[in-house]
Amino acid sequence: MSELLVPFGYDYMVKAMWVSALVGATCAFLSAFLMLKGWSLMGDALGHSIVPGVAGAYLLHLPYALGAFFAGLLAALGMAFVRSQTRLREDAIIGLVFTSFFAAGLLMVSINPTSVNVQSIVLGNILGISDEDARQVVIISVVTLAVLLLKWKDLMAVFFDEGHARSVGLNAGWLKILFFTLLSAAVVAALQTVGSCLVIAMVVTPGATAYLLTDRFQRLLVIAVAIGTLTSLIGAYLSFFLDGATGGVIVTLQTLTFLAAFYFAPKHGVLAARRKAAISGGRP
Amino acid sequence: MPTAVGEASRRGLVASLSVRGVTVAYPNGTVALRDASFELGPGTICGLVGINGSGKSTLFKAIMGFLSPTAGDIRIAGLAAREAQRRHLVAYVPQSEDVDWNFPVLVDDVVMMGRYGHMGFLRMPTPTDRRKVDEALDRVGMTAFRRRQIGELSGGQRKRVFLARALAQEGLVILLDEPFTGVDVKTETAIVDLLRELKAQGHLVLVSTHNLGSVPDFCDQVVLVLRTVLAAGPTATTFTQANLERTFGGVLRHFRLEGQELHADDDRRSVTVLTDDERPVVFYGERKASDRPRGRSGEDKS
Numbered sequence: 001m002s003e004l005l006v007p008f009g010y011d012y013m014v015k016a017m018w019v020s021a022l023v024g025a026t027c028a029f030l031s032a033f034l035m036l037k038g039w040s041l042m043g044d045a046l047g048h049s050i051v052p053g054v055a056g057a058y059l060l061h062l063p064y065a066l067g068a069f070f071a072g073l074l075a076a077l078g079m080a081f082v083r084s085q086t087r088l089r090e091d092a093i094i095g096l097v098f099t100s101f102f103a104a105g106l107l108m109v110s111i112n113p114t115s116v117n118v119q120s121i122v123l124g125n126i127l128g129i130s131d132e133d134a135r136q137v138v139i140i141s142v143v144t145l146a147v148l149l150l151k152w153k154d155l156m157a158v159f160f161d162e163g164h165a166r167s168v169g170l171n172a173g174w175l176k177i178l179f180f181t182l183l184s185a186a187v188v189a190a191l192q193t194v195g196s197c198l199v200i201a202m203v204v205t206p207g208a209t210a211y212l213l214t215d216r217f218q219r220l221l222v223i224a225v226a227i228g229t230l231t232s233l234i235g236a237y238l239s240f241f242l243d244g245a246t247g248g249v250i251v252t253l254q255t256l257t258f259l260a261a262f263y264f265a266p267k268h269g270v271l272a273a274r275r276k277a278a279i280s281g282g283r284p
Numbered sequence: 285m286p287t288a289v290g291e292a293s294r295r296g297l298v299a300s301l302s303v304r305g306v307t308v309a310y311p312n313g314t315v316a317l318r319d320a321s322f323e324l325g326p327g328t329i330c331g332l333v334g335i336n337g338s339g340k341s342t343l344f345k346a347i348m349g350f351l352s353p354t355a356g357d358i359r360i361a362g363l364a365a366r367e368a369q370r371r372h373l374v375a376y377v378p379q380s381e382d383v384d385w386n387f388p389v390l391v392d393d394v395v396m397m398g399r400y401g402h403m404g405f406l407r408m409p410t411p412t413d414r415r416k417v418d419e420a421l422d423r424v425g426m427t428a429f430r431r432r433q434i435g436e437l438s439g440g441q442r443k444r445v446f447l448a449r450a451l452a453q454e455g456l457v458i459l460l461d462e463p464f465t466g467v468d469v470k471t472e473t474a475i476v477d478l479l480r481e482l483k484a485q486g487h488l489v490l491v492s493t494h495n496l497g498s499v500p501d502f503c504d505q506v507v508l509v510l511r512t513v514l515a516a517g518p519t520a521t522t523f524t525q526a527n528l529e530r531t532f533g534g535v536l537r538h539f540r541l542e543g544q545e546l547h548a549d550d551d552r553r554s555v556t557v558l559t560d561d562e563r564p565v566v567f568y569g570e571r572k573a574s575d576r577p578r579g580r581s582g583e584d585k586s
Contacts, residue, residue, distance in 0.1 A: 036387060085311075153407040157397050160387050161378065167348060168372045168401035168453060215433035217388050 007240040016126045019134055020193045020250065021233040024202065026141045026186045028228025029148050031207030032221050033159055033179065041091065042076070042180075043203035045098035046187045047196040049075030051105025054121055059112060065136040065188050072184030075101050080180075124195030124247040126236060133192060140189045144182045155179055156217055193232065194247030202228070205254040212258075212265040227257055297361040297373070299326040299456040299488040301347065303513075306356035308342050315511075316342040319356070322507050322516035324490070326456075329483050331499045331519070332492040334509035335532055340492050343509060344459055347490070348374055361456055368457075372401030375455030377446045379462045385435040391445050392430045395420055398452035420451035423478065440471030447478065458482060460491045464498070476502045496558060496565040499523060525567045528558055 007013040034040050053071025057064045079097045082088065088096075120128075129137070148155075157165040158172045166172050183203070190199045210223035235250030242249060263270050301324045308317040317339040324330050334340045345351045346358055349365035360368035368374055375398070398420070399413040409417075421427045424444040429437060434445060443463060450458050460479075464472050479489050479502060493499065499506060499519065506523045507516040508531040515527045539557040556567040 036384070150406065153400070156389075157400055160389060160394075160397070161383065163348065163350065163376055163378060163382075164397065164449070165400075166350065166369055167374055167376045167455070168398070169370050170400065211388060215388050216390060217393065220388050 007237055010240075012127060013236075013240055015134060016129070016246065017233050017236040019129065019137055020126055020236040020246065021229045022141045022145075023137060023186075023189045023193045024206075024228035024230075024232025024250070025225050026144050026148075026228075027190050027199075027202035028206035028224040028226075029145065029152075029221060030179075030183050030186050031203045031205065031228070032210065032217070032224045033155060033207075034183070034203055035207040035211065037159055038090075040200070040204045041094050042079075042183065043187065044200035045079070045094045046072045046075060046184055047191070047199035048098045048105075049101035050184075050188060050191065050196065051102055051121060052108055053105075055105055055108040055112070059108070063136060064133075065140065068188040068191065069140075069184055071101065071105075072187055073181060076180040076184060120195075121191055122195050122197055123245055124191060124193050124198070126193040126246045127239070129192055137189045137192050140185045144185050144189075147178070147182060151175070151178070152221065193236075194250055195245075198247045198251045201251040201254055202232075205251070205258055206231075209254070209258045209261045212261040212268045215267075227254065231257060297363075297456060299328075299486060300324065300359075300361055301457060301488060301490070302357075302359040303343075303347070304357045304359075306343075306346060306353045306358060308339075308346055308351055309354045317346070317509075318512045320509070320513040321356075322513050324488055324505060326486045326488055327483050328505050329479050329489045329491065329503050330505040330507060331503035331523075332490055332507050332509060333496065333499065333523075333528075333531060334492075338509045338531075339511050340509050341461070344461060344490075344492065347457075347459065348376060372453060373455050374457045374459060375450035375453040377443075377450050377458070377460040377463060380439065380442060380466060382461075383434075383442070383446070385442070387434070389434060390430065391421070391426060391432050391434060391437070391448075392417065394434060394445055395430075395448045395452050398449035401453065416452050416454070417448075420448040423451060423481075424448045425474065439466040440468050443467055443471060443475065447475065455487075457488045457490065460489070462492055462494065464493060464495045472498070496528070499565070525556060525558070528565065532558070 007017070031043075034043060050068040050072050053067035053069070053074075054064050055067075056071070057067025060067075075097055079093050082093045082097065083090065086093075154165075154170055154175055155178075157168070157170060158175045162172050165175075186203070187199050190202050194202055206224040206228040207220070209227055210220045213223055214220050231253040232250050235253050236246050238253075239246040239249045261269065266272055301322075303323075304321050306317060306320045307315065309315045320339075320343065332340055332343070342351065346353055347360070347365060349369040358365045361373055363371070363373070395417045396409060396413065399409060399416060400407055402413060403409065418427070421430055424447050426441060426444050426448060429441060429445075434442065437445065447460075447463075450460075463475055467475070476498070479491070482489055483504075491503065500523055503519050503523075505517065506519050508514045508522070508527055510531050510533065514531055515522050539555075539559075541555040541557075553569055557564045558567070559565070
């Protein structure tokens with residue numbers, strides 16, 4: 001029994017757990033919006049686009065989060081710009097922009113190899129996070145969550161029906177920029193916990209899972225945030241015993257939650273659909 | 285009961301729309317609308333009629349303030365379009381295909397979004413907001429469905445929900461984009477009745493529609509659009525066979541039954557049917573539409 005409490009005896013583990021939980025909550029909040037718009041791949045794209053920003057920040061001796069955030073925002077705006085100027089489809093634009101950024105990042109790192117440990121960006125390193133980095137992550141997450149709590153209704157209105165949102169006096173353009181700013185910030189924070197490869201899971205899976213469980217946006221937000229927080233907390237805790245990458249454990253837990261909802265969701269699950277078919281006299 | 289129009293007129297605003305010399309060009313150089321002009325006043329239902337790609341939706345977007353005209357001026361209740369938008373004076377009922385029906389919102393939530401312009405920074409509904417939502421749902425007969433997710437509704441019910449949202453918004457000017465597409469006759473009648481009520485209360489209702497046959501039934505004004513405003517004015521004098529043929533320039537189905545085909549005597553009157561395959565408009569009289577039917581398949585059908 002006491003063995004289960006061992007992680008709580010280490011400061012670095014306690015820190016890893018609550019910082020992960022905070023990041024998980026932030027990403028999950030955003031995931032509710034992203035997956036409804038079919039913009040899920042934006043999370044992945046931003047995760048990769050951040051690399052040149054991190055490399056640049058190390059070169060200039062700036063906080064890495066600043067560089068990452070700037071690069072992420074630049075990539076998001078770049079995609080919006082290309083989209084407004086061409087007839088290319090969204091997926092092509094996302095693929096085009098984020099690979100360009102990622103390539104530029106790899107180039108910068110290979111020319112200046114000692115500047116940054118790429119592996120800690122790609123895979124995350126929450127167990128070894130420095131106090132300084134942890135402070136950055138916490139500030140980013142708290143500010144992002146606070147803005148979302150204040151403005152989620154406006155964002156929902158814009159995501160649901162942009163024309164109507166404008167007609168009731170909301171500034172849709174400004175709100176969309178706000179959303180991508182928050183997303184870039186959250187992706188920067190998530191880099192520390194799960195790394196750039198698995199950021200996409202953090203900003204997709206909790207929302208997708210919650211979508212199967214409810215028809216109300218407000219509840220969807222609550223469920224998604226609960227899933228994001230708990231899986232991140234428990235994932236960080238379990239990684240102590242498994243001696244595995246924290247990101248891998250967190251995302252595996254999120255996938256298991258999704259699978260459970262996929263089968264057992266009361267209304268939109270696979271089993272519920274079969275039950276309905278059976279009742280209405282269809283094939284089992 | 286204080287009405288939206290009553291409140292607005294106390295603020296010195298009257299439901300009116302003035303479009304003067306409006307030209308809209310897109311960044312790629314296409315001119316969607318050139319030198320369009322018309323004026324509409326309060327207590328009006330106006331039909332906006334034209335083929336797909338005629339500039340109808342461009343005109344809508346310009347009135348809503350989503351597009352800035354490259355030339356000309358749009359005034360809503362005497363205000364610039366952007367200012368009218370900021371004061372939520374223009375309510376909008378979108379086409380069904382523009383709505384994401386899988387979005388996790390209930391009927392209640394959608395109608396409440398109509399109140400956002402009246403709420404504070406955090407969009408917390410007041411008792412007044414809740415009452416307005418109740419009233420709006422009641423007026424469209426959707427109270428029983430208020431806890432449903434919007435995707436679970438029928439085509440007609442879906443339309444009513446968005447109408448209720450526009451009612452809750454209490455805009456002076458109400459724009460409806462193809463409200464009768466995919467709607468049963470009962471719902472269509474209910475929508476038309478509601479539009480008449482809004483008209484009686486002093487609203488200005490602008491309806492874009494393909495449903496030519498019902499335009500004379502409920503629109504007192506029409507605006508005919510083909511890359512510009514071809515004609516605008518009272519339905520009785522503007523919604524004529526000659527104007528419609530100019531507006532639709534050969535894309536409508538066009539049937540003509542001559543006097544001899546209808547009866548044995550030498551009555552020279554004929555029946556002309558113009559339709560874009562929804563509800564046809566029928567003209568009967570001695571006047572010929574043109575020398576030859578210009579409809580796509582007019583000749584082989586008659």
